[in-house]
Amino acid sequence: MRITMLGTSAAAPDPDRGGSGILLTVRGRHYLFDCGANTTRSMIKSHINPTEVNTVFLSHLHYDHIVDFPYFLLTTWICDRKVPPVVVGPEGTQDFIDHLFADGAFAKDIEARAQYPRRQNTEILVPDVRQCEPGVVFEDDLVKVSACYVEHIPREISPCFGLRMDTIDGESVSFSGDTAPCDRFIELSKDVDLMIHECTFPESAIEFRKKAQVGTWSHTYPKALGEIAQKANAKRLVATHFGSYDTCNPVVREIMGVHMPKDMIGPALLDEVAADIKETYTGELRLAHDNMRIDI
Ligand SMILES: [Zn+2]
Numbered sequence: 029m030r031i032t033m034l035g036t037s038a039a040a041p042d043p044d045r046g047g048s049g050i051l052l053t054v055r056g057r058h059y060l061f062d063c064g065a066n067t068t069r070s071m072i073k074s075h076i077n078p079t080e081v082n083t084v085f086l087s088h089l090h091y092d093h094i095v096d097f098p099y100f101l102l103t104t105w106i107c108d109r110k111v112p113p114v115v116v117g118p119e120g121t122q123d124f125i126d127h128l129f130a131d132g133a134f135a136k137d138i139e140a141r142a143q144y145p146r147r148q149n150t151e152i153l154v155p156d157v158r159q160c161e162p163g164v165v166f167e168d169d170l171v172k173v174s175a176c177y178v179e180h181i182p183r184e185i186s187p188c189f190g191l192r193m194d195t196i197d198g199e200s201v202s203f204s205g206d207t208a209p210c211d212r213f214i215e216l217s218k219d220v221d222l223m224i225h226e227c228t229f230p231e232s233a234i235e236f237r238k239k240a241q242v243g244t245w246s247h248t249y250p251k252a253l254g255e256i257a258q259k260a261n262a263k264r265l266v267a268t269h270f271g272s273y274d275t276c277n278p279v280v281r282e283i284m285g286v287h288m289p290k291d292m293i294g295p296a297l298l299d300e301v302a303a304d305i306k307e308t309y310t311g312e313l314r315l316a317h318d319n320m321r322i323d324i
């Protein structure tokens with residue numbers, strides 16, 4: 029199987045990293061985990077045709093994981109998508125979808141385009157939404173996908189999933205979504221070939237973020253990440269969902285100044301992150317960048 033990291037940032041608008049999006053390709057069939065900003069364009073950049081992506085999993089409903097979904101579906105509709113996609117996600121997914129298309133935000137766009145005979149196939153814009161509880165959330169002849177709750181948004185506001193895919197070829201990949209260190213995700217990820225885990229902020233931002241009161245406990249820091257991957261016995265680890273702390277862009281640096289001292293921000297922070305993860309994790313580590321490919 030091939031994994032393509034389509035987007036590797038957190039919520040800040042980073043010109044060098046798109047929002048969360050990961051494509052898993054098994055025997056030529058695509059499965060998308062998350063659909064954050066720029067996911068669709070990133071597929072094109074990776075020479076993947078988005079009209080051929082028919083199964084989408086949403087880890088949670090923060091916008092940095094879902095905001096490209098209307099663009100993905102509308103743009104593949106006008107590029108002659110053949111079937112509506114399956115969308116698997118936690119509670120709230122159906123509401124999110126219902127507010128987008130024929131009866132929602134893009135109603136006028138759809139009405140206008142559907143005047144053309146070739147665009148009267150508006151059934152394409154009605155995804156097959158499967159709102160799930162933890163457990164096995166999807167199965168076909170090639171893959172089985174399981175989910176667990178992770179620790180990110182309070183569950184009564186909006187539940188968040190970690191995901192694991194097992195393939196017919198005996199390969200396995202897990203994806204944390206966004207989470208603080210979570211034993212359920214370690215359990216879900218036991219012995220995976222590849223763990224993809226969020227790593228939103230570097231260790232050296234912890235104290236600053238505590239004082240700034242900006243969601244200090246809802247993400248995983250590098251030292252804890254190393255322990256998580258080690259405990260799960262993950263063969264390989266890809267750290268992703270970087271809070272733009274490696275940016276060289278002056279505007280992004282200004283924006284990220286809420287989370288850490290601005291003079292700390294820059295590419296060298298990734299070296300610190302890798303060293304911190306490796307204190308406890310002895311497997312193979314890679315730090316994600318957009319359009320990175322991993323073959324298992
Ligand atoms: Zn996020």
Ligand SMILES: [Zn+2]
Nearest residue numbers: 088090180206
């Ligand atoms: Zn989130």
